[in-house]
C-alpha cells in the first residue's frame with residue numbers, strides 16, 4: 165500500500181508538469197487507481213520500481229500542439245542538405261504525419277511506390293522486419309509498421325536517432341528499435357539489433373539516399389535481408405544507380421528485380437530499385 169501511495173503521489177505530480185492527463189470520467193476516484201495494486205494495473209518489478217501498465221487510462225492534452233512542438237524541436241536534427249530561407253532554414257528532412265511543417269521528403273508519398281514494387285513480385289510487408297540504414301526520423305519505418313511490418317530497426321547519427329525515438333513514440337509506434345552512431349566501413353550493424361531479431365531471415369533492407377554518404381557498408385553482408393529497396397540521390401542517373409548496384413552485387417550476390425522513379429516533398433525525381441538477394 166505504501167508503494168502504491170508513493171506511486172500515485174508521483175503520478176499526480178507528473179500530471180501537473182507534463183502533457184499527460186487521466187482519460188476517464190472519475191479521474192483518480194476509479195478502481196484502476198485504488199491500492200494496493202490499482203485493479204491489477206500497478207506492478208512492482210524485481211528491482212523495486214512500480215510500473216502502471218494500463219495505458220488506456222491516459223491521454224495527451226492537446227495532442228496536435230504536442231506533436232507540433234515535438235516536430236519543431238527535431239527540425240535541426242532531421243534537416244539534411246541545403247537550408248532554405250523560404251522553408252524556414254533548417255527544415256525537416258522527413259515529413260511528420262499530422263504536422264503541417266515543410267519537409268524535403270514525404271514518406272507517406274514514397275510508401276505506395278515501395279508497396280507497388282514489392283507487390284509486383286509477390287512480397288507482403290506483413291510480418292517482415294524492416295532494416296533502415298540512414299533512417300533519419302524513422303518515418304519510413306512508421307509507414308511500414310502501419311502496413312503490418314513485424315519490427316523496424318533504424319540506424320543514423322546519435323543526435324538524429326534521439327529525435328527519431330521522440331517522433332516515433334509521439335505518433336504511437338512501439339515495435340521499433342534504433343542504433344545511433346557514425347556509420348562507416350567498420351560499423352557492425354548487427355551489434356545494435358535487439359536479440360529477438362537475430363535469427364530473422366525475412367528482412368527488407370531500405371538503403372534510401374544514403375549510399376552517397378556512407379558507401380556500401382561491408383556489414384550489409386552480415387544482416388539478414390532478403391530484399392533491399394535502394395533509392396538514389398537527387399541528380400543520380402539510372403546508369404549511375406545501376407553501376408552502384410552492380411558494385412553491391414560484387415559484395416553481396418543480388419540482382420535488380422524492379423525499377424521505378426520517385427518524386428515527393430520538395431525533392432527532384434530519384435531512381436529506386438527493388439533488389440533481391442541471391
Ligand SMILES: C[S@@+](CC[C@H](N)C(=O)[O-])C[C@H]1O[C@@H](n2cnc3c(N)ncnc32)[C@H](O)[C@@H]1O
Nearest residue numbers: 244298299300320321324345346347372373377
Ligand atoms: C539524405 S538523408 C536520407 C534519409 C532517409 N534514408 C530517407 O531517405 O528518408 C541521409 C541520412 O543519413 C544520415 N547519415 C549521413 N551520413 C551518416 C553517417 N556517416 N552515419 C550515420 N548516419 C549518416 C543523415 O543523418 C540523414 O538522416
